Amino acid sequence: MDDADPTLHEAGELEALRRFLPLLPAGAVTELGPGDDAAVVRAPDGRFVVTTDTMLEGADFRLGWSSWHDLGWKAVATNLIDVAAMGASPTSLVVALAVASSTRVSALEAFASGLADAVAAMAPDCGVVGGDLGTAPHATVAVTAFGDLGGRAPVLRSGARPADAVWCVGGLGLAATGLRMLFAQAQDEAAVPVASAAERLRAGAGGRAVAAQLAPVTPIAAGALLAELGATAMLDVSDGLALDAARVARASGVRIALERAGVEAAAADALALGASLEAALHGGEDHALLFTLPAGTAPPVELAGHPVHRLGTVEPLAEGEPPGVTLDDGPVEPRGWDPYRASA
Amino acid sequence: MDDADPTLHEAGELEALRRFLPLLPAGAVTELGPGDDAAVVRAPDGRFVVTTDTMLEGADFRLGWSSWHDLGWKAVATNLIDVAAMGASPTSLVVALAVASSTRVSALEAFASGLADAVAAMAPDCGVVGGDLGTAPHATVAVTAFGDLGGRAPVLRSGARPADAVWCVGGLGLAATGLRMLFAQAQDEAAVPVASAAERLRAGAGGRAVAAQLAPVTPIAAGALLAELGATAMLDVSDGLALDAARVARASGVRIALERAGVEAAAADALALGASLEAALHGGEDHALLFTLPAGTAPPVELAGHPVHRLGTVEPLAEGEPPGVTLDDGPVEPRGWDPYRASA
Structure with missing residues (x-):
C-alpha cells in the first residue's frame, strides 16, 4: 500500500471524502453544502434552472486521453454552458462520481481540482454543493447544474x-x-x-x-x-x-x-x-x-x-x-x- | 426487428423520447419541462433543496431481480426521501439513464411508468422535469431531486x-x-x-x-x-x-x-x-x-x-x-x- 496515495478501497469513503470535499468551491448562494441528506441553495429569482448530463467512460471519454483533472473541468464546462444557454447565471452543481475502487485517492483529488479550476475560470460564483461517490467498473460522472435567471424570462x-x-x-x-x-x-x-x-x-x-x-x-x-x-x-x-x-x-x-x-x-x-x-x-x-x-x-x-x-x-x-x-x-x-x- | 418493440438502437433517440417523455409526470411548480437546454422550476421559498444519487447495475441493483418499473420506482422513492429528510416537500427531479442500446423501448417505457407511479403514490405534486439518455454496458440511473422548504429552516x-x-x-x-x-x-x-x-x-x-x-x-x-x-x-x-x-x-x-x-x-x-x-x-x-x-x-x-x-x-x-x-x-x-x- 502506498501510504501517501492509497486506493479508494484502501482509504475507504470517509478518508476519501476528507481529502476530496475541501477542494470543492463553496459558491456564493450556497446555504448548506455537502454533509447532510441534501444541500440547500438560494434561488434569488424564485425559480431555478436545472440541467443534467452523464459522461461515461468509453462512450464519452477515455482515461488514456483525459486526465482526472480534465474530467472534472469538462464536467463543469459542458454542464454550466447548458445553464448559460437559458440566459441564466450558474449558481451551483452536484456531482455523482462512480469509479473502480482500485482508483487512487489522488485521482479523486485531481478530479476535484478540475471542478474547482473550471469553476474559478468560467463561473467563479458557482459552488459544488453536493454529490455521491460510488464504484463502477467503468467510470461514470453524472452532473446536475443549476442557475438563476435574475428576473428574466428563459431564452428558449x-x-x-x-x-x-x-x-x-x-x-x-x-x-x-x-x-x-x-x-x-x-x-x-x-x-x-x-x-x-x-x-x-x-x-x-x-x-x-x-x-x-x-x-x-x-x-x-x-x-x-x-x-x-x-x-x-x-x-x-x-x-x-x-x-x-x-x-x-x-x-x-x-x-x-x-x-x-x-x-x-x-x-x-x-x-x-x-x-x-x-x-x-x-x-x-x-x-x-x-x-x-x-x-x-x-x-x-x-x-x-x-x-x-x-x-x-x-x-x-x-x-x-x-x-x-x-x-x-x-x-x-x-x-x-x-x-x-x-x-x- | 420487432416493429412494436424495437431496441433503442433500432428506434433511435428521437423515437425513444417520443414514447418516453409523455409518460413522465409534469409537476405542480414546473415552469419549463424537458426539451430545451435546461428546465425551469419555481422555488416558492426562494431556496431549493437538492440531493443526487446514482444507482449502478451490479453494485446497487440486478436486472434479474429488479424490473425496469421497479428501478424507476426505487429511483423516486430513495431520492425524494432525502429531500423529505431535510423537512422539504419534493417538487421535481431530473433523471439520467444509460443502458445498453440493445435494450427495448418497452423497458424505457416501463422505467418511465415506474417513475410516474412512484410519484403518484408518494409525492403527487412532483414532476420529472429533465434528463439525459445515453448508452452504457451496465445500466446507470442518476437522479437529482429537488424540494421546497416552505419558509422553514432545513432540519439538519x-x-x-x-x-x-x-x-x-x-x-x-x-x-x-x-x-x-x-x-x-x-x-x-x-x-x-x-x-x-x-x-x-x-x-x-x-x-x-x-x-x-x-x-x-x-x-x-x-x-x-x-x-x-x-x-x-x-x-x-x-x-x-x-x-x-x-x-x-x-x-x-x-x-x-x-x-x-x-x-x-x-x-x-x-x-x-x-x-x-x-x-x-x-x-x-x-x-x-x-x-x-x-x-x-x-x-x-x-x-x-x-x-x-x-x-x-x-x-x-x-x-x-x-x-x-x-x-x-x-x-x-x-x-x-x-x-x-x-x-x-
Whole structure:
C-alpha cells in the first residue's frame, strides 16, 4: 500500500471524502453544502434552472486521453454552458462520481481540482454543493447544474423570429478536430489510447484542438449577458452547428440561413489546422452558444473572452416549406448524433 | 426487428423520447419541462433543496431481480426521501439513464411508468422535469431531486438536543431481510439472478420484504409534516439504524440511547419473517426517517401511511465521552456501509 496515495478501497469513503470535499468551491448562494441528506441553495429569482448530463467512460471519454483533472473541468464546462444557454447565471452543481475502487485517492483529488479550476475560470460564483461517490467498473460522472435567471424570462430555442440575425460566441469545429487528431494519432493498433501520444499532441501545433476536446473553455458568462442584450433564442452547440441550428429552426418555425463566410470565420482556428467546413457544420462538442438577436442589435465583438461571429439570418418559411437550415441558400442536412446508434 | 418493440438502437433517440417523455409526470411548480437546454422550476421559498444519487447495475441493483418499473420506482422513492429528510416537500427531479442500446423501448417505457407511479403514490405534486439518455454496458440511473422548504429552516442532523425523544417513521430491517432472501433463494450456483425465483419470493409470505428491497414505499410526505411539528434533527435511514443514528449523534454532539423495545416494534415486520435484531440495527436501505422531537411533543401514531415508533432518547455526553449510540445502555458499534470497500 502506498501510504501517501492509497486506493479508494484502501482509504475507504470517509478518508476519501476528507481529502476530496475541501477542494470543492463553496459558491456564493450556497446555504448548506455537502454533509447532510441534501444541500440547500438560494434561488434569488424564485425559480431555478436545472440541467443534467452523464459522461461515461468509453462512450464519452477515455482515461488514456483525459486526465482526472480534465474530467472534472469538462464536467463543469459542458454542464454550466447548458445553464448559460437559458440566459441564466450558474449558481451551483452536484456531482455523482462512480469509479473502480482500485482508483487512487489522488485521482479523486485531481478530479476535484478540475471542478474547482473550471469553476474559478468560467463561473467563479458557482459552488459544488453536493454529490455521491460510488464504484463502477467503468467510470461514470453524472452532473446536475443549476442557475438563476435574475428576473428574466428563459431564452428558449423557440424564440427566433424572421429577420433576426444569427450569431455565435465561441469557436466551431475545434473539438471535433481535436477528437479526430486523437483517434488518428493517439491510439495503438488495438485502438487502445496512448497517453504519451495524446500529451504530445496537446503540446504541439494542434494543441488548442485537443484541449478543446478534452478540457474545453466554454463561454458560460456570455449566457446571462446575451439574455440581457435581448437574445430571442439561444442554445448550446453540442451536437454540431447544422443539427443544433435545425433544432432552433424547428422549435421556432423558421429557416436558419447560414452564410459560409460567417461560419468560416467562427471556425477559423479549426480551418487553420486543416479541418474542413464539415467539421464546423457537423462536428460536436464545441459548446459555443448559438443565438439570435433582433436585426439592429449588435453584440460586442467578444463576450466572456470568446469571439462573437455573425453566422446568418432567420428567414420566414415559404408556404408549405418545412423548418430547416441552409448554407448560402443550399440545404444543409443535419447529421444527427444519436447515442443509441453510435454503438450497437 | 420487432416493429412494436424495437431496441433503442433500432428506434433511435428521437423515437425513444417520443414514447418516453409523455409518460413522465409534469409537476405542480414546473415552469419549463424537458426539451430545451435546461428546465425551469419555481422555488416558492426562494431556496431549493437538492440531493443526487446514482444507482449502478451490479453494485446497487440486478436486472434479474429488479424490473425496469421497479428501478424507476426505487429511483423516486430513495431520492425524494432525502429531500423529505431535510423537512422539504419534493417538487421535481431530473433523471439520467444509460443502458445498453440493445435494450427495448418497452423497458424505457416501463422505467418511465415506474417513475410516474412512484410519484403518484408518494409525492403527487412532483414532476420529472429533465434528463439525459445515453448508452452504457451496465445500466446507470442518476437522479437529482429537488424540494421546497416552505419558509422553514432545513432540519439538519446536528439539531438533536439532550432530552429530545428519538423516533422513526417507517419500518426497519425489512429491506435487508428482502435482500437476504433474494441472495439465498433467487440466484443459481454461479450467483446469477433467477428472475422466476425472485418473482415467486415476491408473491410469497416474505413478499413485503422483497418489495421493500426492490420497490420501497418511503414516508416522503412525512418530512415536511415533521418539520412543521418541530423536529430538531432528521435523516433518512439508508445505511442501517446504528450507523445513521451515529451520524446524528456525532453531528449533534450527543448520545443516542436506543431502547430495544422501541427498535423491535419498528422492526416488527422483519422480525415476524425471522429476521434478527441485527437486521433492524445494521440492515441498510430501509429509507425510514429517523427524527428527534422535544420531550413532550408526540407525533401521530401514523404519518403518510407509515407507522411511527419511539426508539429512545437523546442523552447528554459525559465529560470526555465521544458521541455514540447505545441500546438499553450497551454500546452499539455502527457497521459502516462503505461503497469503496464493498467491492475490490
